[in-house]
Amino acid sequence: xxxxxxxxxVIPSSFDIRASSFIGLMETRYRAFSISRIxxxxxxxxxxxxxxRVFYVLLVFALLLIGSSIFMAQFSFQQEFQILKxxxxxxxxxxxxxxxxxxTARLLPQDIEDRTVYTILxxxxxxxxxxxxxxxxxxxxxxxxxxxxxxxxxxxxxxxEQAVIHATLRQMVGAPPEQLADxxxxxxxxxxxxxxxxxxxxxxxxxxxxxALTLFVSTFATTNIFTIVVMVFIYFxxxxxxxxxxxxxxxxxxxxxxxxxxxxxALLFPDLQAFNLVDDIVAGTAISLALFIKTAxxxxxxxxxxxLLAAFVFYGKEL
Amino acid sequence: xxxxxxxxxxPESGGGGGRAEASPAVAVQRLTKIFPVPLHPARxxxxxxDLNLRIEAGExxxxxxxxxxxxxxxxxxxxxxxxxxxxxxxxxxxxxxLVESREAVGFLPENPYFYKYLSGEETLRFFxxxxxxRGARLKERINELLELVGLTRARKRRLGTxxxxxxxxxxxxxxxxxxxxxxxxxxxxxxxxxxxxxxIRDLILDLKRRGITVLLSSHLLAQAQEICDxxxxxxxxxxxxxxxxxxxxxxxxxxxxxIADASPQLVSEIESVINRSNAKLIERRKSTTTLERLFxxxxxxxxxxxxxx
Numbered sequence: 001x002x003x004x005x006x007x008x009x010v011i012p013s014s015f016d017i018r019a020s021s022f023i024g025l026m027e028t029r030y031r032a033f034s035i036s037r038i039x040x041x042x043x044x045x046x047x048x049x050x051x052x053r054v055f056y057v058l059l060v061f062a063l064l065l066i067g068s069s070i071f072m073a074q075f076s077f078q079q080e081f082q083i084l085k086x087x088x089x090x091x092x093x094x095x096x097x098x099x100x101x102x103x104t105a106r107l108l109p110q111d112i113e114d115r116t117v118y119t120i121l122x123x124x125x126x127x128x129x130x131x132x133x134x135x136x137x138x139x140x141x142x143x144x145x146x147x148x149x150x151x152x153x154x155x156x157x158x159x160x161e162q163a164v165i166h167a168t169l170r171q172m173v174g175a176p177p178e179q180l181a182d183x184x185x186x187x188x189x190x191x192x193x194x195x196x197x198x199x200x201x202x203x204x205x206x207x208x209x210x211x212a213l214t215l216f217v218s219t220f221a222t223t224n225i226f227t228i229v230v231m232v233f234i235y236f237x238x239x240x241x242x243x244x245x246x247x248x249x250x251x252x253x254x255x256x257x258x259x260x261x262x263x264x265x266a267l268l269f270p271d272l273q274a275f276n277l278v279d280d281i282v283a284g285t286a287i288s289l290a291l292f293i294k295t296a297x298x299x300x301x302x303x304x305x306x307x308l309l310a311a312f313v314f315y316g317k318e319l
Numbered sequence: 320x321x322x323x324x325x326x327x328x329x330p331e332s333g334g335g336g337g338r339a340e341a342s343p344a345v346a347v348q349r350l351t352k353i354f355p356v357p358l359h360p361a362r363x364x365x366x367x368x369d370l371n372l373r374i375e376a377g378e379x380x381x382x383x384x385x386x387x388x389x390x391x392x393x394x395x396x397x398x399x400x401x402x403x404x405x406x407x408x409x410x411x412x413x414x415x416x417l418v419e420s421r422e423a424v425g426f427l428p429e430n431p432y433f434y435k436y437l438s439g440e441e442t443l444r445f446f447x448x449x450x451x452x453r454g455a456r457l458k459e460r461i462n463e464l465l466e467l468v469g470l471t472r473a474r475k476r477r478l479g480t481x482x483x484x485x486x487x488x489x490x491x492x493x494x495x496x497x498x499x500x501x502x503x504x505x506x507x508x509x510x511x512x513x514x515x516x517x518x519i520r521d522l523i524l525d526l527k528r529r530g531i532t533v534l535l536s537s538h539l540l541a542q543a544q545e546i547c548d549x550x551x552x553x554x555x556x557x558x559x560x561x562x563x564x565x566x567x568x569x570x571x572x573x574x575x576x577x578i579a580d581a582s583p584q585l586v587s588e589i590e591s592v593i594n595r596s597n598a599k600l601i602e603r604r605k606s607t608t609t610l611e612r613l614f615x616x617x618x619x620x621x622x623x624x625x626x627x628x
Contacts, residue, residue, distance in 0.1 A: 036453070039448075047436065051436040114432040118426065119427075121398075122421055123421055123449045123451065125418070189350065236577045295510045318402070319400045
């Protein structure tokens with residue numbers, strides 16, 4: 001005879017007692033805006049992205065590129081430092097931009113496809129907080145990546161500077177102290193100049209802008225590939241549009257319609273060339289405080305605007 | 320809409336640990352959802368039409384229907400994930416569109432696919448934090464729920480390595496993390512083997528025992544029959560039947576007797592009594608077990624043998 005147990009799944013007898021005592025503790029008042037909820041989503045997004053292999057591949061590529069720039073330099077130390085800065089800052093800029101687009105493009109569509117978004121939004125989590133948590137997770141990831149790449153770049157620059165100083169000291173044995181001091185000053189000034197730091201901050205803000213824009217595009221895109229392709233287009237248009245606009249205005253001096261069209265283009269596609277301060281840094285041209293603040297504010301404005309737009313579109317989205 | 324009798328909620332029968340309320344757990348009024356067809360704004364696909372529903376606190380309600388009948392869309396509208404074209408839904412008297420209405424709800428979607436890079440414990444911690452839990456309270460709750468769903472030993476394993484049944488159980492645990500008064504389960508046993516399915520059934524019955532209202536959708540009718548107090552049947556977005564299960568499936572003019580150890584003489588005597596009366600004997604057969612029970616018993620014995628070997 002087949003004997004059927006009442007339940008093949010054993011529920012611990014102690015559970016009810018503890019659960020019922022827990023009920024009183026569980027009464028938490030709902031807050032319309034909660035930093036801890038956003039932080040939970042931020043940290044989860046960061047965990048998700050750091051556990052993706054693509055993140056490490058990008059870092060390795062960036063580090064390889066910085067390393068290889070050492071061997072490319074077989075010129076005078078001025079040229080060597082110039083190439084090192086040019087290649088490294090260029091690599092940091094490209095890799096943070098790429099990371100911003102690739103990492104952000106998958107966040108919302110993946111959650112929707114996997115239905116994870118249902119479980120999150122079925123909790124008392126406003127949609128705005130969900131979007132904000134996602135973007136801050138990406139911005140945190142970009143900050144860590146930029147810091148790691150910048151640290152590696154500065155370390156390489158410092159090591160090369162020390163190597164050149166030692167070589168110069170060896171070559172100039174017996175030279176007058178003033179001449180030696182001049183040579184060392186020249187080496188130091190061509191290696192590390194203070195403009196590198198605002199330059200890196202602007203690179204980071206450009207990546208933030210691209211991440212926020214990618215998030216916005218992904219709110220109405222149906223696939224990751226679509227988002228990435230659109231963003232690649234926007235990336236190139238964003239870099240070219242300022243030059244194109246100047247050329248257009250010079251050649252076809254400006255009817256009202258042209259100006260309106262160009263204004264719309266400028267509004268939709270951020271002027272990414274404005275964030276390109278690498279050339280100035282490499283050339284040794286000082287970045288004025290006014291230029292830095294203006295560019296930084298532009299980056300923060302665009303990032304905020306695109307995040308708000310993403311939240312707005314996501315708010316009305318049927319899941 | 321069938322006007323179902325009000326239940327008195329007692330500590331034994333439920334009420335969420337003494338939190339009985341006048342408002343029903345779920346109230347749905349004239350709910351309609353029409354999905355627009357791209358490029359044809361005048362046309363639309365009617366997913367749900369004029370749905371009225373009232374689920375009292377403490378009961379297990381089954382929303383039944385074939386695929387595409389509007390079950391999931393209804394659940395999503397109740398949870399505020401999809402906005403209705405017309406009508407309104409409330410959870411314990413609060414409009415579903417308000418985020419705070421979700422304080423009282425736990426949801427397990429159909430075929431959930433959580434973050435596979437997180438372990439079972441990390442998953443519950445994440446969802447707990449979203450509900451405002453932290454510190455020792457959260458830790459205690461995670462331990463309780465992992466024990467409840469039988470995943471204590473797998474707590475450190477990543478969800479990518481979990482079986483379908485385990486995913487469903489961790490999904491149920493996350494739905495319960497903030498001790499909700501209403502649990503919404505969309506096809507909770509879809510794709511789960513009979514043993515896993517029975518585990519989930521037992522968990523649902525335990526929730527009912529603790530006074531938690533359960534709203535589940537299913538097209539597995541035998542299982543719904545085992546656990547639901549009331550059911551509603553949806554067809555093409557319209558609620559075609561609704562009421563207490565026993566009343567709905569009872570055949571008014573028939574009676575079943577199940578007799579153990581009856582001798583052939585006794586059975587003959589009963590038959591002759593029936594024949595002498597106006598009643599009619601429709602069927603006489605040996606009682607059988609269900610295929611599910613047979614399966615569970617057989618696989619359980621196999622496991623025991625494998626262990627002893």
